[in-house]
Amino acid sequence: MSENIEDDLKEKILNLAKKNPKGITDKDITVAIPELTSSELVTAINKLLQQGCFDLYNQGGSLIYRLKTQANKQAVKGADNEEKVVFNLIEEAGNKGIWIRDIRIRSNLANTQLTKVLKSLESKKLIKAVKCVNASKKKVYMLYNLEPDRSISGGAWYQDQDFESEFVDILNRQCLRFLQQRADKIKNNPRGPIIGRTQSYATASEVQKYITDLGISNVKLEVEDVITILNTLVYDGKAESSVYPDGNRVYRAIESLIPPPGLVQVPCGICPLVLKCCSTGLVTPQECTYMTEWLE
Amino acid sequence: MSHQLGRAVSEILHRYFGEIVQQVGKDLFTYGSKPISMIVKTTGLPRQQVIESLRTLLKFDLATFEPSVNDSIADYKLLPDNVLLLIRYPRYLLQIKSKFGSEAELLVEELLQQAICTATVLLVTIATKYKDGKESNINVIQLKDTFVSLATAAYIQQAPVAELKEDCEVPTLVPVATIVPDLDTRALIQAVNTGNIADINDNVYWRVNYDRFHQDFRDDLMVKAIARRIDDNAGELTRVLLQQMYLSMPAWAAESGPVPVTELRERCADKPLISQHINHYLKVIEESGAGFIRRYGEAGGGQYSVRVRHAAQELVHAALDHLVTERLGSHAARIFRLIRTKKYIDEEDIQKHAMLPNKECKELTYKLLEEHFISLQPMRKAASAGAMAKAIYLYHIKLHDVAQSATELCYRSLHNVVRRAHHERALHSRLLDKQRRVRSIVHQMRLRGEPAQNIVDVEETLTPPELAVLQSIEKRLKQLNTAELELDKTLFILKWYFMYPQ
Known part of the structure; x- marks a missing residue:
């Protein structure tokens, strides 16, 4: 009989909490269910907390109970307390992920225990480990269904932590071709x-x-991705950039100020042995093979 | 004054003046300045030969002298920069020919060969030389006019005059202001006809003014750069701007005084496309990445000044970019430019911006560092942080140093090219000699009017395989020669940059 009443009470509190997603206080509950005694309330709340239906917050000295979202509740179902704590930490970190060291410090768990917890969470497909592109050894954890942040995955240029330089090169060439198609418009323009x-x-x-x-x-390329590519063109010296009055960056293909200078037209300018080249000895201009090939 | 420069200079002296002058030149280069007796001692050459060599060097302005400590003897010093100019002679001739025509070319060529010469001797020699030639339209009056216009345009100038100071036995050379000469045409014609120039009293000596030529080369560089970047009209406008600049400023000033747009508009009146859009063109040139010109002020419809020094810097940058690209590949050039754009940059940031795989990026950065294209600046954190505080290493470019090492590389290459040409000549000296002999014999036979059969007989002493070898040598020498000229152009840009103090 008393169990029935208790279940009823729980139902009522849960309904109340559902109506107020921002959370409810003790006062809200007593106002909504005036027949409740304080001892009954305490046992009911404790039960609910144990079942993990509520998150407990302290706001301005009074306690607030907030209903946990359904998905999360299900996710940690059947998990022990440690797992819950770790899961919450990982959930907080969002798509930036959290480093194992930070989890350990914040959860106060021992190293071995933590690895066990993480493994079990991983096997349940609740979380995943993502390798960070800018630090290959660093692993971060995030919820299984999240897409890693750009700073972690490296954006469009990375495929499983490997930088795709060929892809970048192709894009670089295509961008240049596009700019070059327009570049001649400046020459002797009648207007x-x-x-x-x-x-x-x-x-x-x-x-x-x-x-x-x-x-x-x-891969879908964002404008920012294209800007990075265009900037490499600027660093290649094949394009220059400028800013429109409306703040947009614009790009234009250019040529180098001078044709290749004489220094790189002779073999010595590009010779890897040039610093070892002397008047006598093994490497001499008279016997130089590079020069002979060049003169043929 | 580096070892490489010494090597290059020595090879060039050998090419143009032979072994003895080379020895003396090399000795002077190594020891700085020294008197004759010391040169005799170190080189082991007879005194007379040393004196002859010094005379040649001094005549061609490849060396200079100054009174020694005791005022009675002179110390001699080599001018290596002037020696390098010897390989630039073909460019001077080409320049003067395209500007003033072939007569001017003859004049300058003769003057370069004579080093210093009076106007009369110069004109009469050329006129006599070409009197009987097929191009008989060269006459002394035209030559005289060309000479006067060359002098007016300052392509030739009066040679400095030796002056003897009191209580000093060594004369000093004093530069003289050039006065455009007034030559007596009748006397010149008579001298050409009689072949006797002793009657004419002319003691004003002339020589070529290299600086004026260099100014032309520099203008060409700037104009061509702008034409490449924007278009020919913009290039033309730059030229006008430079000409306008010379009216008020010394030609090599780091930055020109302001030139009002109205003046430019007047000068460009005959070019409709430029004069119509003159303000636009100036704006585009100013905003192009090169930054050759700068808006100076608003007075008089806008004023612009030419940033000559900045232009030199930009061109050196462009040359270095090419050098890095060729030596280490285009990705290294990307890193090189990136570092230049960001001034000081961390290794990680390089990787982020250059869009290269980490490994390749690091490798190229270290290679650039190894070849001294970039430098490293460690930044230590405050000492209090203890062992955890790692220093930050920032990469940056010291343009002056990089340009210096590029110059060294140029000297090296120049030496190698000249040396190789010398080697090629020496290797086939027998064949080349034979060809020369056959040619001179054939030439004389033609003059004597001998039957064609005999001439053919002599020509056939050079067998077909020999001819093939000769052809290939000629091709090689020509290529080496072109390489020299091109290297000289690179050196010109670098020298121009070094002209302005850091």
Whole structure:
């Protein structure tokens, strides 16, 4: 009989909590269910807390009970307290993930125990370990269903922690081709150089559209990704960038100020042995094989 | 003044003046400045030969002298930079030919060969030389006019005059202001006809003004750079801007004084496309990454100044970019430029911005460091942090140092190329001699009008395989020669950069 009453009471409290997703206080409960004695309330709440239906918060001196979301409740069902604590920590970290060391410090668990907990959570497919791109040894944990953050996964340029340099190179070349198609507009433009220059500029979003239309990438490239690629072109000296009055960055293909200088046209300029080259000895200009090949 | 420069200079002296002058030049280069007796001692050459060599060096302005401590003897010093100019002679000739025509080329060529010469001797020699030639339209009057215009345009100038100071036995060379000469045409014609120039009293000596040529080369570099970056009209406008700059400033000033747009507009009146969009062009040139010009002020419809020094810097950057690309690949060049753009940058940031795999990026960065293209600046954290505090290492580029090592590389390459050409010549000296002999014999036979059969007989002494070898040598020497000229162009850019103090 008393169990029935208790279940009833729990139901009522849960309903109340569902109506107030921000959480309820003791006062809210007594107002909603006036016939409740304080001792009954305490046992009911304790039961509910034990079952993990509520999160307990302290707000301005009064306790607040907030209903846990259904998914989470299910996720940790059948888990012990340690697992719950660890799971909560990982959940808090979001898609940035949390480092194992930080979990250990914050959960106060021993190392061996923690690894066990993490393993069991992993085997339940509740969390996953993701390798960080900028520190290959560092593993971070996050909820299983989350997409890792860019700073962790490295964005479009990484496939399983490996940098895809070929992909970058191809994109780099395609971007350059797009810019070069426009570059000649500045030359002897009958409408004046400024209009010519404007015509030869391309914004990053234009380039992004071109790349997407080409269909060379099966990953969706964001404008920021294209900007990184365009910046490598600037560092290659094949493009220059400028800023439009509206704040957009624009890019234009350019040529180097001078043709390749004489120094790189002779074999000595690019010779790996040039510092060992003397008038006498094994490496001499008279007997130089590179030079002989070049002269043929 | 480096070891590499010494090697290059020595090879060049050998090529143009032979072994003895080379020895003297090398000795002077190694020891700085020293008197004749010391040169005799260290080189072991007879005194007369040393004096002859010094005379040659001094005549071609490859060496200079100054009174020694005791004022009665002179110390001689080599001018290595001027020796390097010897390989630039073909460029001077080409430049003057395209600007003033072939007569001017003849004049400058003769003057370069004579080093210093009076106007009369110069004109009469050329006129006599080409009197009987097929291009008989060269006459002394035209030559004289060309000479005067060359002098006016300062491509040639009066040679410095030796002056003897009191209580000093060594004369000093004093530069003289060039006065455009007034030559007596009639006397010149008579001298050409009689072949006697003793009658004309002319003691003003002339020589080529290299600096004026270099100014042309520099203008060309700047104009071409702008034309590559924007278009030919912009290049043309740069040229006009530079010409305008010379009116008010010394030609090699680091930054020109302001040039008003109105003046430029007047100068460009005959070029509709430029004058129509002149403000736009100036803006585009200013905003192009090169930064050759700068808006100075708003007075008089806008004023612009030319940043010559900055231009030199940009061109050196461009040359170095090419060098890095060729030596270490385009990815290394990307890192090189990245470091330059960011001024000081951390290794991790390089990886982030260069979009290269970590391993490759590190390797290339270290290679750049190894070849002294970039430098490393450690930044220590405050000492209190203890052992945990690692120093941060920032990469950056010391342009002056990098340019210096590029110059060294140029000297090295120049030496190697000249040396190789010398070697090729020496290797086939017998064949080359034979060819020369056959040619001179054939030439004389033609002059004597001997039957064609005999000429063919002599020509056939060079067998087909020999001819093939000769052809290949000629090709090789030509390639080496081109390489020399190209190397010289690179050196020119670097020298121009070093002209302005850091």
